[in-house]
Amino acid sequence: MLIRAGLWLAGLLAAAAPGFAAGQASEQSVRAALVFNFIKFTEWPATTVGEAQLRVCVATNDPAQIAAIEALNNRRVRDKTLVALRFRRQADCGVIYVDSPQHWKEIAERQVPGHALTVGGYAGFVADGGMIEIALQEGNVRFDINLLETKRAGLRIYPQLLRLARRIAE
Amino acid sequence: MRQLRTYFDRRSIRYQLFRLVLVVTSTALAIAMIGGALLEWHKQQQHVSQSLTTIAQAAGVAASAAIVFHDNTAAGEALRMLVAHQEIEAAAVYLPEGYRLASYGDENRLPDSFNRLREHLPDFGLFLPSTTLFQPIQFDDATIGHIYIRASLRDYRSNFLLQGALMAGAGLLGLMLAMGLGLRFLARIVKPVKELADTSRQVREEKNFSRRATPPTSVAHLDEIGELVVNFNAMLAEIEQRERELAIYQNSLETMVFERTAALNSANRELLAAKESAEAATVTKSRFLAAASHDLRQPIQAINLFKDALNNTALNEEQQRISDYLSLSAQSLGELLNALLDISKLDAGAIQATPQVIDVHDLLSHIDAEFAPLASARSLRFKYYYPPGELAFFTDPKLLQSLLRNLIGNALKYTGQGGILVAIRRRGAQAIMQVWDTGMGIAPEHLQTIFDEYFQVANPERDKTKGLGLGLAIARRQAKLLATEIVCHSRPGKGTVFEFRLPLASQAQKAEHGQADQEITRVADASGLVGRRIAVIDNDFMVAKAIQLSLESLGMHVKSYGSAEEALADSTIASADVYISDFRLPGASGVELLDAIQQLVKKPIRAVMLTGENSPGWADLAQTARWPVLFKPVDLPTLIATIEAQDAVPAGAGRQPNAPDNAADKQSGPPVAV
Numbered sequence: 001m002l003i004r005a006g007l008w009l010a011g012l013l014a015a016a017a018p019g020f021a022a023g024q025a026s027e028q029s030v031r032a033a034l035v036f037n038f039i040k041f042t043e044w045p046a047t048t049v050g051e052a053q054l055r056v057c058v059a060t061n062d063p064a065q066i067a068a069i070e071a072l073n074n075r076r077v078r079d080k081t082l083v084a085l086r087f088r089r090q091a092d093c094g095v096i097y098v099d100s101p102q103h104w105k106e107i108a109e110r111q112v113p114g115h116a117l118t119v120g121g122y123a124g125f126v127a128d129g130g131m132i133e134i135a136l137q138e139g140n141v142r143f144d145i146n147l148l149e150t151k152r153a154g155l156r157i158y159p160q161l162l163r164l165a166r167r168i169a170e
Numbered sequence: 171m172r173q174l175r176t177y178f179d180r181r182s183i184r185y186q187l188f189r190l191v192l193v194v195t196s197t198a199l200a201i202a203m204i205g206g207a208l209l210e211w212h213k214q215q216q217h218v219s220q221s222l223t224t225i226a227q228a229a230g231v232a233a234s235a236a237i238v239f240h241d242n243t244a245a246g247e248a249l250r251m252l253v254a255h256q257e258i259e260a261a262a263v264y265l266p267e268g269y270r271l272a273s274y275g276d277e278n279r280l281p282d283s284f285n286r287l288r289e290h291l292p293d294f295g296l297f298l299p300s301t302t303l304f305q306p307i308q309f310d311d312a313t314i315g316h317i318y319i320r321a322s323l324r325d326y327r328s329n330f331l332l333q334g335a336l337m338a339g340a341g342l343l344g345l346m347l348a349m350g351l352g353l354r355f356l357a358r359i360v361k362p363v364k365e366l367a368d369t370s371r372q373v374r375e376e377k378n379f380s381r382r383a384t385p386p387t388s389v390a391h392l393d394e395i396g397e398l399v400v401n402f403n404a405m406l407a408e409i410e411q412r413e414r415e416l417a418i419y420q421n422s423l424e425t426m427v428f429e430r431t432a433a434l435n436s437a438n439r440e441l442l443a444a445k446e447s448a449e450a451a452t453v454t455k456s457r458f459l460a461a462a463s464h465d466l467r468q469p470i471q472a473i474n475l476f477k478d479a480l481n482n483t484a485l486n487e488e489q490q491r492i493s494d495y496l497s498l499s500a501q502s503l504g505e506l507l508n509a510l511l512d513i514s515k516l517d518a519g520a521i522q523a524t525p526q527v528i529d530v531h532d533l534l535s536h537i538d539a540e541f542a543p544l545a546s547a548r549s550l551r552f553k554y555y556y557p558p559g560e561l562a563f564f565t566d567p568k569l570l571q572s573l574l575r576n577l578i579g580n581a582l583k584y585t586g587q588g589g590i591l592v593a594i595r596r597r598g599a600q601a602i603m604q605v606w607d608t609g610m611g612i613a614p615e616h617l618q619t620i621f622d623e624y625f626q627v628a629n630p631e632r633d634k635t636k637g638l639g640l641g642l643a644i645a646r647r648q649a650k651l652l653a654t655e656i657v658c659h660s661r662p663g664k665g666t667v668f669e670f671r672l673p674l675a676s677q678a679q680k681a682e683h684g685q686a687d688q689e690i691t692r693v694a695d696a697s698g699l700v701g702r703r704i705a706v707i708d709n710d711f712m713v714a715k716a717i718q719l720s721l722e723s724l725g726m727h728v729k730s731y732g733s734a735e736e737a738l739a740d741s742t743i744a745s746a747d748v749y750i751s752d753f754r755l756p757g758a759s760g761v762e763l764l765d766a767i768q769q770l771v772k773k774p775i776r777a778v779m780l781t782g783e784n785s786p787g788w789a790d791l792a793q794t795a796r797w798p799v800l801f802k803p804v805d806l807p808t809l810i811a812t813i814e815a816q817d818a819v820p821a822g823a824g825r826q827p828n829a830p831d832n833a834a835d836k837q838s839g840p841p842v843a844v
Contacts (some may be wrong), residue, residue: 037238037239040238040309041238077310078310141239158235160233160234160235160236160244160248161235163235163236163244163247163248164235164236164239164241164244
C-alpha cells in the first residue's frame with residue numbers, strides 16, 4: 001500500500017487544483033481524490049455513453065468535503081466531463097458520495113438512482129448496500145468494493161482496481 | 171575421373187568454364203544470402219521491438235490502477251506477469267515524479283537513476299547480450315508513469331543465427347546443385363572444342379591433311395563451335411586438294427626442266443664443237459700463214475737481192491730508171507706482203523709485248539735516220555719536239571718502232587707540202603706521242619673508219635703503190651698490244667695528228683731493266699768483205715742465186731748449194747769464211763748443218779741463218795740458235811751488216827739486227843766449243 005501518501009496526494013492535488021498549497025492534504029481532499037480515481041476505473045453502462053456529463057453528487061454537511069468534491073468540477077475522465085454538485089434527488093447523478101449513514105439512508109430509502117456509482121466514506125457502507133467503501137486508517141487508504149451492487153447498477157469496475165481492493169463483496 | 175585434373179589446369183577451356191560457373195553461382199548465392207541475412211536482421215529487430223513494446227504496454231495497463239493508487243504491492247504483482255516472458259531479465263515501473271513504484275527481476279540490472287533514462291525502443295545486435303526499453307505508461311490519454319524493461323537477446327540471437335545457418339546450408343546446397351548442372355552442360359561445350367584442338371595439333375605435327383575432326387551430329391544444332399569444326403574440315407580438304415595439284419604441277423615442272431636441260435646440253439655440245447672447229451680453223455690459218463709466209467717471202471727476198479745486184483752493175487740511164495721502178499714495185503710487194511702477214515699474225519695473237527726501258531733520244535735518232543732522207547726527198551720538213559732532260563719509255567720497242575713507222579710512213583704518203591712533226595710531251599707518269607702532218611687532212615666522217623682494214627681515204631683507183639690500206643688497221647692492233655689507243659684529230663686541208671700515250675719508265679723500272687739494246691739499222695759497209703769466201707745453202711734456188719749475185723757484186727766469192735748433203739759433199743765447204751744457210755733445209759735443219767760444218771772446220775764458224783718462219787715456236791728456236799737468224803725477205807745491207815758483225819765478234823755470240831717483222835731478239839749463248 002501507499003508509503004508516501006503525502007507525496008502522492010500532493011502531486012494529485014497539485015494537478016487537481018493548482019491553487020492548493022502543498023501539504024494541505026486533508027481527509028476530505030483525499031476522499032475526493034479517491035472518488036476521482038474510482039471514476040477512472042469505472043465504466044458506466046452503454047446507455048450513458050452519449051451523455052457528456054457525469055454528475056458527481058456529494059451528500060454531506062461538511063463544507064470542506066463539498067468544496068473538495070467541487071474541486072473535481074470540469075475534470076475529464078475519458079469522454080465525460082465531471083460536474084460536481086450537492087445531491088438532489090432530481091439530479092441524475094453518476095456518482096454519489098456520502099459520508100454518513102444518515103445521508104445514505106435518506107438516499108437509499110427513496111430508491112438509489114440507477115447507474116450511479118456510490119462511494120461511502122464511513123465504515124459499513126458496503127453492508128448498507130454501497131458500492132465502494134473508503135477507509136482511511138493511519139495514513140493508509142483502503143477501500144472495499146461490493147461487486148453485487150456494481151453489477152446491479154450495470155457498472156463495470158476495472159480489474160486493476162479490484163486487485164487493489166481490501167475486500168471484495170460479491 | 172581423369173577429367174577432374176583438367177578442371178584445375180589453367181590452360182584448359184574446362185578450367186575456364188568451370189571457373190565461370192563457380193564464380194557466377196557463388197556470387198549470386200552470396201548476394202542472395204547477404205540479402206537474406208539483412209532481411210533476417212531487420213526482422214529480428216522488428217520482432218524484438220514489437221514484442222517488448224507490447225509486453226511493456228500490457229504490463230503498464232495491468233499496473234495502471236496500482237500506479238494511479240500508488241500501490242507498489244499491486245504494481246509489483248502486475249509486473250510479475252512478466253515471468254511469462256523468459257527473456258525479460260528485469261523491469262521497473264516509475265511514477266512521473268521519478269519514484270520507482272515496483273520492480274521485477276534482477277534489481278542490479280535496473281538503472282540507478284531515473285533521470286538518466288530517456289524513452290527508447292529496444293535494439294537488436296548480434297553482440298549485445300541484452301536490450302532495454304523505456305516507455306511511458308498511458309492511461310486514459312495521460313502518461314501515468316514509465317516502464318523500463320531489460321530483456322536478454324540470447325533467444326533472438328540464436329534465432330537469427332539459426333536462420334543464417336539454414337540459409338547458408340540452403341545456399342551451399344544450391345551452389346553444389348548449380349555446379350553439378352553447370353559442369354554437365356560445360357562438358358557438352360568442352361568436348362567438341364577439345365577434340366578440335368587435338369585434331370588440329372595432330373594435323374600440325376604429322377602434317378597429315380587427311381585427318382578430320384568429328385563434325386556435329388545434327389546440322390540443326392549448329393552452334394559456333396560446330397561451325398568451326400565444319401569449316402576446319404573444309405579447310406583441310408582444301409589443303410589436301412592443293413597438295414595434290416601441287417604434286418602434279420611439280421612433276422610436270424620437273425619434266426619440263428629435264429627436257430630443257432637436255433636441249434641446253436645438246437646445244438652446248440654443238441656450240442663447243444663449233445668453237446673447237448673455229449679454233450682449229452684459226453690454228454690452221456695461222457699455220458698456213460706461217461708456212462705460207464716462208465714461201466711468200468722467199469721470192470721477194472730473191473727479188474730484193476737481184477735488185478741490189480742489178481744496181482751494183484753498170485746501168486745506163488734508161489736501165490737505171492727501169493731498175494728503180496722495179497725496186498719500187500718490189501718494195502711495194504714486200505710491204506704489201508709484210509702488211510698482210512703482220513695483220514694476220516696480230517689477229518692470231520701470235521705477238522706479245524715485252525716491255526723494256528727505251529731511251530727516247532735513241533728512238534728518235536733511229537727514226538730520224540730512217541725517215542729524214544725520205545722526207546727531204548719529198549721536200550718535206552721532218553722535225554721533233556721533246557721535253558728536255560732524260561726521257562725513257564717503258565714499252566715494247568719493236569712494236570713501238572713498227573707503230574711509229576706506220577704512222578710516219580702514212581704521214582709522208584699523204585703530205586704533199588709542209589712537213590712532219592714528231593712530238594713527245596710529258597703527262598704525269600705518261601707521255602703523249604704525236605705525229606703531226608700538214609697533209610690533206612681527214613674528213614670528220616672518216617675519223618673512225620680510217621682504222622678499218624682496206625680503207626683508204628684518197629685512193630679510189632686502188633693504186634697499190636699507195637698500200638693496201640692496212641697500215642692503220644695494223645697500227646690499231648699494235649697500239650692495243652701496247653696497252654694504248656691511237657686517237658686521230660684532223661682538219662681537212664690543214665693537217666692531221668695521230669697521238670697515243672705511253673708509260674714513262676719509272677726509276678725502279680730503269681734500274682731493273684737497264685737499257686734495251688736498240689735495234690740498229692746499220693748501213694752496211696761491205697768494203698771489209700771483199701775477197702771473202704761465202705757459202706750459201708738454200709734449197710730455194712732463186713733465193714740462193716739472188717744472194718750469190720748480190721754478194722758477188724760486192725766483190726765476194728760465193729758458192730751456193732741446194733741442200734745440206736750437197737754442201738757437205740763438197741770437200742771445200744770447210745774453207746769458206748762465212749756460211750749463209752736457210753734455217754729449214756730438206757732433210758736437216760740449218761743448225762744441224764752448221765754444226766756439222768763446224769765439226770769439219772774444227773773451230774767456231776761465222777754464219778748467218780735465214781728463215782721465213784714466223785710462228786712463235788720458231789722465234790724461240792731462233793733465239794736459242796748459236797748463229798744470228800735473219801727473217802726473209804732480207805735486204806742486202808742487213809745481210810752485210812750481219813756478216814760484218816760476225817766478223818767483229820767471236821762466232822757464236824752474234825747480235826740480231828732489226829727486221830721489219832718482229833720476233834728477233836738478242837742472242838745470248840756461250841761460245842761454241844767444237
